[in-house]
Amino acid sequence: MSDARSDLGGFARKLALVHPLDAEDRAAILALPHVRRMFEPAAYIIREGERLRRTCSVILSGYAFRQKLMIDGSRQIVSLHLPGEPLDLQHLFLDCADHNVQALTPLVAAEIDRDALRMIVLSRPAVARAVWAATLIEASIFREWIANVGRRDARGRIAHLMCEFKVRMDAAGLAPDGRYELPMTQEQIGDATGLTSVHVNRTLRRLREAGLVTVANREVRIHDLPALAALGEFDPDYLFLDNGDPPTP
Amino acid sequence: MSDARSDLGGFARKLALVHPLDAEDRAAILALPHVRRMFEPAAYIIREGERLRRTCSVILSGYAFRQKLMIDGSRQIVSLHLPGEPLDLQHLFLDCADHNVQALTPLVAAEIDRDALRMIVLSRPAVARAVWAATLIEASIFREWIANVGRRDARGRIAHLMCEFKVRMDAAGLAPDGRYELPMTQEQIGDATGLTSVHVNRTLRRLREAGLVTVANREVRIHDLPALAALGEFDPDYLFLDNGDPPTP
DNA sequence: CGAAAACTTGACCCAACTCAACGAACGTGG
DNA sequence: CCACGTTCGTTGAGTTGGGTCAAGTTTTCG
Numbered sequence: 001m002s003d004a005r006s007d008l009g010g011f012a013r014k015l016a017l018v019h020p021l022d023a024e025d026r027a028a029i030l031a032l033p034h035v036r037r038m039f040e041p042a043a044y045i046i047r048e049g050e051r052l053r054r055t056c057s058v059i060l061s062g063y064a065f066r067q068k069l070m071i072d073g074s075r076q077i078v079s080l081h082l083p084g085e086p087l088d089l090q091h092l093f094l095d096c097a098d099h100n101v102q103a104l105t106p107l108v109a110a111e112i113d114r115d116a117l118r119m120i121v122l123s124r125p126a127v128a129r130a131v132w133a134a135t136l137i138e139a140s141i142f143r144e145w146i147a148n149v150g151r152r153d154a155r156g157r158i159a160h161l162m163c164e165f166k167v168r169m170d171a172a173g174l175a176p177d178g179r180y181e182l183p184m185t186q187e188q189i190g191d192a193t194g195l196t197s198v199h200v201n202r203t204l205r206r207l208r209e210a211g212l213v214t215v216a217n218r219e220v221r222i223h224d225l226p227a228l229a230a231l232g233e234f235d236p237d238y239l240f241l242d243n244g245d246p247p248t249p
Numbered sequence: 250m251s252d253a254r255s256d257l258g259g260f261a262r263k264l265a266l267v268h269p270l271d272a273e274d275r276a277a278i279l280a281l282p283h284v285r286r287m288f289e290p291a292a293y294i295i296r297e298g299e300r301l302r303r304t305c306s307v308i309l310s311g312y313a314f315r316q317k318l319m320i321d322g323s324r325q326i327v328s329l330h331l332p333g334e335p336l337d338l339q340h341l342f343l344d345c346a347d348h349n350v351q352a353l354t355p356l357v358a359a360e361i362d363r364d365a366l367r368m369i370v371l372s373r374p375a376v377a378r379a380v381w382a383a384t385l386i387e388a389s390i391f392r393e394w395i396a397n398v399g400r401r402d403a404r405g406r407i408a409h410l411m412c413e414f415k416v417r418m419d420a421a422g423l424a425p426d427g428r429y430e431l432p433m434t435q436e437q438i439g440d441a442t443g444l445t446s447v448h449v450n451r452t453l454r455r456l457r458e459a460g461l462v463t464v465a466n467r468e469v470r471i472h473d474l475p476a477l478a479a480l481g482e483f484d485p486d487y488l489f490l491d492n493g494d495p496p497t498p
Numbered sequence: 499c500g501a502a503a504a505c506t507t508g509a510c511c512c513a514a515c516t517c518a519a520c521g522a523a524c525g526t527g528g
Numbered sequence: 529c530c531a532c533g534t535t536c537g538t539t540g541a542g543t544t545g546g547g548t549c550a551a552g553t554t555t556t557c558g
Contacts, residue, residue, distance in 0.1 A: 076399040078396065093381055098392065129371075133342040136341075146327045146394050146398060149398050151319050151443060185537085196516080198514090201538060201539085205539095233319060240345075402545075436504080447547075
């Protein structure tokens with residue numbers, strides 16, 4: 001696959017899953033001018049209030065999370081990002097960051113020139129559809145997270161998070177067998193679910209004792225996926241990963 | 250203003266606030282084929298699981314909310330919508346609804362033909378920017394709501410909701426003096442903030458007794474906006490309403 | 499005017515938080 | 529390779545914000 005020659009192969013592949021791209025579209029994406037940049041864990045990739053960024057970042061390797069800080073110092077993680085995923089498509093057309101993005105692990109990002117990305121997006125309808133749909137899917141995940149923190153108890157929230165991450169890791173080919181890497185501390189799991197790290201710890205123990213899932217050493221092993229999905233009311237439709245039906249023309 | 254001749258004048262005006270549109274862009278929007286449709290309060294405008302909608306709806310008059318149902322029957326409202334706002338831009342490029350949209354008041358919607366909307370969006374860069382940016386702003390509001398239900402206490406959540414609604418009503422010219430209409434029951438306020446109606450009631454009383462805000466008879470009267478904004482940690486930046494700085498070319 | 503829906507208030511309960519102490523894992527530098 | 533500080537995880541005890549249940553009251557609307 002010629003994608004492998006460019007840094008942006010993973011990004012192009014992800015977009016093509018959302019909407020089919022022809023060879024020219026794909027070549028245009030691969031040719032996007034960009035610079036690589038490396039980040040340590042916890043390093044800020046995007047900062048709230050930053051204005052007029054001239055780039056849009058895509059993860060080449062590693063994991064990242066999107067976060068808002070409260071004045072009391074607490075933190076709410078609003079999304080997680082896997083390799084190949086874009087980190088700030090909102091800056092394509094919005095000029096100010098309303099939140100922070102931090103690396104979860106050592107991370108390599110491609111910072112794509114924003115004007116070049118705008119150009120191909122406004123001139124290539126298929127690319128526009130793919131990139132736009134990607135932002136719409138992200139919004140769908142945000143909606144699900146509102147429901148998760150707003151209306152589920154601790155077990156449900158964590159079960160849901162584990163299921164979502166599993167399905168997304170699967171789709172990215174990063175969860176070979178039942179187990180998968182989850183590079184989050186219990187405090188970060190709490191920040192993603194609106195809980196404290198202490199309560200995350202207790203809840204993980206309960207989930208383990210119930211034979212549903214084991215989370216240890218940055219690794220998740222799901223023992224009973226149907227039960228875990230039921231507990232977290234997890235239905236993967238909102239992730240729009242099924243490329244089952246062909247997109248409407 | 251010739252916009253008034255079409256149903257879609259309000260929509261066009263809203264889009265133009267996000268990104269400038271020239272006369273041709275505006276005319277193309279006003280000419281979009283659509284049908285009017287009326288809804289009673291609580292009527293479903295969009296249903297979860299619905300496939301292959303051929304339209305995208307815009308509110309001509311009235312209010313609506315976006316909602317997810319949990320299996321125990323509880324409900325999480327994930328957004329509120331004012332006159333002129335689009336209700337399902339996600340269906341522009343996604344083929345299945347992941348949530349429900351209901352009318353909050355008697356509502357008139359314009360159901361715009363989706364293919365026609367796609368066409369002008371993919372052929373008119375300025376329209377694409379405006380519509381796309383509108384979806385990105387919606388996503389920004391979703392992120393703020395995750396933080397609201399995830400990390401604030403009851404007073405903060407409700408204070409934040411009141412401030413957001415006030416600012417959006419102001420921007421839409423619907424909050425002439427300090428007071429504004431809030432067509433939500435206490436149960437719906439609870440569904441939007443992840444609380445029960447009983448606790449919403451008690452919290453509203455506390456906010457009233459503290460001299461911050463009075464909510465009664467579907468009307469909100471904010472007595473101390475700075476204090477209310479402080480309590481809800483409300484900073485309107487995430488709404489991207491300021492058209493202060495010209496958009497980057 | 500009457501019924502249904504929305505709001506109000508009290509009593510009680512529990513899920514999740516706080517505070518605190520301790521153990522385990524993990525770098526990192528000597 | 530080990531010593532040691534630091535971060536992360538674990539567990540207990542006590543507290544509390546918000547939920548539940550239940551009984552009114554008020555508003556709305558046909």
